[in-house]
Amino acid sequence: MRVYDPERDFPEVYKLCKQFYISDDKLLALRDGMSKEIVAGLGRDTNARSSVACLLSYVQNMPTGRERGRFLALEMWPTNCRIMLVKFSSEKDIYMSSKCVVVPHTVAGARGTELFDFLADNIAIFVKEKKVEKDNLPMGIAFAFRLNKLSLDVGLLMAWTKGYGAKGAIGKDVVLLLRTALAKHSEISVNLNAIINQAAGSLMALAWSLPETKVGLIIGTVTNCAYVEQVSECELFDGDNESPLMIINTEWGAFGNNGHMDNIRGEFDKIIDAESNNPGMRSYEKCICTLYLGELVRRVIVRLMQEGAIFKGYNMEYMMIQWKMEMKSLIAIESDPPGVYVKAQEVMDKFRMRNCAERDLAALRYICETVSARSARLVSAGLAAIVNRMNYSHVVVAVDGGIYRLHPTYHKTLNKFALDLIYPDNSFEIVVAEDSPGVGAAIVAGLAVSLSEVTRTFSIS
Known part of the structure; x- marks a missing residue:
């Protein structure tokens, strides 16, 4: 079984995919940016200019x-x-x-x-x-x-x-x-x-069954997060303060609309945003959710094929169809065991590209892994901001959405980076919401x- 080194074995792919890498410093800045936007979203005088609306439930x-x-x-x-x-x-x-x-x-x-x-x-x-x-x-x-x-x-x-x-x-x-x-x-x-x-x-x-649940996290065709806030922090609430808590619907998919995502989004993100039905909006969501991840991978493949770096000589007709690369294809490609590319080839068969070279399939898998991992890291920054804000010693996070449920490594990446970003006195456990x-x-x-x-x-x- 050959182990491929992207930087050595397909350097053009490695170089193009660098734009999806997020350094630890940038991830930390994202977490802190999300925290500031949440504070602004909760404020009476600052809500209108926050990209995280923090809607009262x-x-x-x-x-x-x-x-x-x-x-x-x-x-x-x-x-x-x-x-x-x-x-x-x-x-x-x-x-x-x-x-x-x-x-x-x-x-x-x-x-x-x-x-x-x-x-x-x-x-x-x-x-x-x-x-x-x-x-x-x-x-x-x-x-x-x-x-x-x-x-x-x-x-x-x-x-x-x-x-x-x-x-x-x-x-x-x-x-x-x-x-x-x-x-x-x-x-x-x-x-x-x-x-x-x-x-x-x-x-x-x-x-209902796990009282420590304080966060609801959605990662699928859309992304959103709800969490339990102190009602005293909800300046837009004019109701009864006798109940100390309030579930906040963050609507965090719009995070970044005011610049926090500018140093994260690469050229392919900007192309997809420009061609979407809501340009300049939902910046965070467009780097995370299933619809956009597949399209990001497709566009990277098209660019590399045009440059002759991978799948050289194959007809690009089907690969040129916008939105044709679906998230289920990324999940299939990344579900192959190390050194095995059976599912990856099955995906390429759908694009009329048969009997692909192993090196090309390895490069394809690397592209998918890079794009998916960035999504998980971005979510980890947002989740860490929420966990740190609530400041409980332990919280349970109810998660729903196909990418977390079905992707082979997404949950590991999300957990790893969120653990690195939360404060030492806080802890969390992510549980798939079966109900x-x-x-x-x-x-x-x-x-x-x-x-x-x-x-x-x-x-x-």
Whole structure:
């Protein structure tokens, strides 16, 4: 088995990939920059100029693990939705029944009222199937799109992701839109009383069984982080300060919009940013998330092929297709054992490049490793900033997202560099969130009811 030295065996590749390397000093500066932006985001007078918005979730109570009852949840994702009935019956037992609903393009592209009518129709069908249509169960929404929360049950839609054309809903309260649609179904009774984002949902879902959970981390098609803050630090909060905590939705994907990422982003990052549908925005996210990582690798390969450094003589037609290199291909390439390039060749077969030289496949793997490792290091800086800020002796981080779950080495890189960046008195443990954000939304809906009254569907045992 030959061991390749990138600097010696494919120097052109090594040189081009240097732009993805982050020195320890730069990583430390990123951590400190994230910390400063979080402080600014929490401040009343500084929030507007911070690239980390630190949005209030209005979730101020953590689960005790003793919650019992039945709750409904709706998960809204970019491509589909899931309606859930969640039952908490013991400290370790969560029963969940769910139904996935694919949102047709005709509905996603229609007016906002049509989208929410479609969702309400499916919720009505679901609760009837589960025979809970008259029980007025608490219901929470786990929302994967950007929200401006004004209270626990008021969330203004800031923007859809690609694929949604329901522009009439932007700026409107998502909960009110769905309540209005549900009101057309007089035969059902649902207590829709909470909305949270994906990261907060993952945090709450894991906190039910692991009380030390204080962070929700998303690393997938998007990246975001939610964490538990002291309410006294939340200057934009004008509500009840009797509850000492507040889950903050950082919206950290925009970190770097004001310059903190300038010495990290290389020429390929800048090209992708310029060609995106939101140039100059979401700088941190574009260096981390699955969609962009595959495109970065593809563009590096194209440049090297044009220079004759790798895959010399192969037809570039398929490799020239924008966004064709997907994250699952990077994961496959890096999943080969050392010195083995079976999966790497299978990926290249899809690009009509067969029987590639081992050296070229080794170079391909090196490119993927470099781009993926930079993503993990960037996340480590943000996570360390959060852990240091909370200053607990130990916290559990609930993580969700395909890249962390499926990538063979991402978790090791993230843990290693985050450990180097946290303060000596702090520690953390990353746990994959097995329960979906919808479970967290169900918990929040139940907690909202328990704060106002003890009901038949929610009690503390």
